[in-house]
Amino acid sequence: MAIDASAQIHPSAVIEDGASIGPGCRIGPFCVVGPEVSLAADVVMKSHAIVTGWTEIGEGCEIFPFANIGEIPQDKKFGGERTRLIVGKRNRIREGVTMNTGTEGGGGVTRVGDDGLFLANSHVAHDCIVGDRVIMVNSSALAGHCVVGDDVIIGGLSGVHQFVRIGRGVIVGAVTMVTNDVIPYGLVQGPRGRLDGLNLVGLKRRGVAKADITALRAALQALKQGEGASFQERARRLGESEEIDSEYVREIVDFVLGDSDRSYLTPE
Template sequence: MNTPGIHPSAVIEDGAQIDPSAEIGPFCVIGSNVVVAADVVLKSHVVVTGHTQIGEGTIVFSFAVIGEVPQDLKFKGEASTLVIGKRNRIREHVTMNGGTAGGGGVTKVGDDGLFMAGCHVAHDAQIGDRVIVVNSAAVAGHCVLEDDVIIGGLSGIHQFVRIGRGAIIGAVTMVTNDVIPYGLVQAPRGELDGLNLVGLKRRGVARGDITALRAAFQMLAQGDGTFHDRAERLGKESESEYVREIVAFVMGDSDRSFLTPR
């Protein structure tokens, strides 16, 4: 394919849709059902396959494998899609898989994310905007990571886990239960150890809202009744939209229990 921006050694299967402004580096392999949007850059030796869409301005670094079939024994070759948003940075050796029939068939990655070397996004995961997944971390099937989540290096997120907006997971941590928005999780067997105060301050959250969140966390940790009872009571008592976001998250549908404050 003698097209400007596409290296002569790249293998582009018939049917692939590649915007003229995209750059495809040496020895890349692009499947027939792939859509590559404007200003996408694929460095050398990138494999993009399956029904995969890569949003404009995304950069994929060498040896990443994007859109391969799910690593799920229940997968029987059904329609499987991966949708990647705009301006993501997908570093070396990252793997992202398409969806399965049991999870809706679509793995989705939002905008402006950073996926560092060697990390994995599994089938049917739903990843929000501005998410950072650090080196060698793994996000299992059916997980939901809301906007502005950070997953530390060498960490693992158990399948079906939800992680709320603005939460941070420390390095070398196994997370087996849902994490409330703005939560701070650390320790080898993931413990909810506080709030992501640094992240809140960096985003310019008002002091009054941070104070309300700290009070809410204390109530969730030490109040009467079950965790859900405390969250429901918070929803009636607090006027902070950040606290109400935590309440809505706790009251939402979940396939896992919650990490609760120590």
Template sequence: MSNIHPSAIIEAGAQIDPTVKVGPFCLVGPEVVLAADVELKSHVVVTGATEVGEGTVIYPFAVIGEIPQDLKFKGEQSRLVIGKRNRIREHVTMNVGTEGGGGVTRIGDDGMFMAGCHIAHDAVIGDRVVLVNSVAIAGHAVLEDDVIVGGLGGVHQFVRVGRGAIVGALTKVTHDVIPYGLVQAPRGELEGLNLVGLKRRGVARADITALRAAFQMLAQGEGTFHDRAERLGADTDSAYVKEITDFVLGESDRSFLTPR
């Protein structure tokens, strides 16, 4: 194919759409599926049982679909599924899943994964997620849609980060983050709401006002954090507030970052 550089190695069995572009010195493994308009710039490794969605671009020296960095992994069959129109920059690593974590690592659509990011086994990443340079997402973590994690940040195993939340640079997140939360400081403190992100997405002022009132109630109300979320969910008419309370009341393997 004229759009595959002669120095690239495409192993037998790989499924590659005719519109795919593969640059020099790339390696595509035998179980890989590359959808329409995928582009591998150069020196890219895509291996394992990996599916790359339409329009995704992968930049030099990224390693996509290698085995997990997990001593419990014994070579079992597992997958990496990447959605559409992602931008995966230089030196990014994304691993396949493990049997203990469900066997699949999933990446949504329209994400930006800047240089040096790592997505570990069995993580689930939503749509329009932005990971700034050298962010590390540990195994089994869940990042919902529209999450942003600042440079050199880290998300602990099994942590959930709710939709629209933002995590500052150099921040370690070891507890679940409510949707639309703003997390800062080296050990990850819930400082408030991602108001800038809400405004940029055109959320109505009335909804933002309801979210701010909800945050205050979660921070200062009577009872435990869980108790406050239950009361708030029963009383609210706001879909945005309900999203937060449903998130808090849902199943989790971690405790929550609570407002200071």
């Protein structure tokens, strides 16, 4: 066990042998820290939070009551193999959140980026790769093997099907089921999620240039057209166009032409 002298640990907390507690950590009443857990500097665990498994929690994270971080996958194929969860810096993990370790078949690691906000009862399943500044609203859930880009917002009570990729800057509305890949900067809504345009509010908030937003609008229109051509073929044609001079449009083209285990939500 390695506990930095500056860490503050409530007498009722359970720190199992082998755990590593960094400088400035604060661990509240009735928390549990497992034997293979590493907490970086200034991690805060409020009362009744649990971090277990082979789990790394990055600097400055805050974990709220009844969160359960690093438990084994909720996957019938899991056979007890030793797998990991790696959580980046400055994430706020609210009440009742669950994040599971990976599986051998999925690469063995679940990974969460920096500066995320995971609201009450949200769930990150095994083998997910979650980017930076992601917001998961109350009771939203990622199934196994999902890939979520930076700056994504997933609305409350929404679910994402296993193996789905969600591109950077996407917003998913509340009470939405996402069953197919979502292009970067898309807006998804409806009970059975549909691609309903671009996340214009998010683009403007991030200060994206008007020329790039115009280019994205034109690209979305091009992806709608081309009767008889597949979605990937339309994206390929868009990528071959000499008119493309926007890195945002190029990102969409590369996303659509990338490897995927799912189909795509296509513009309507």
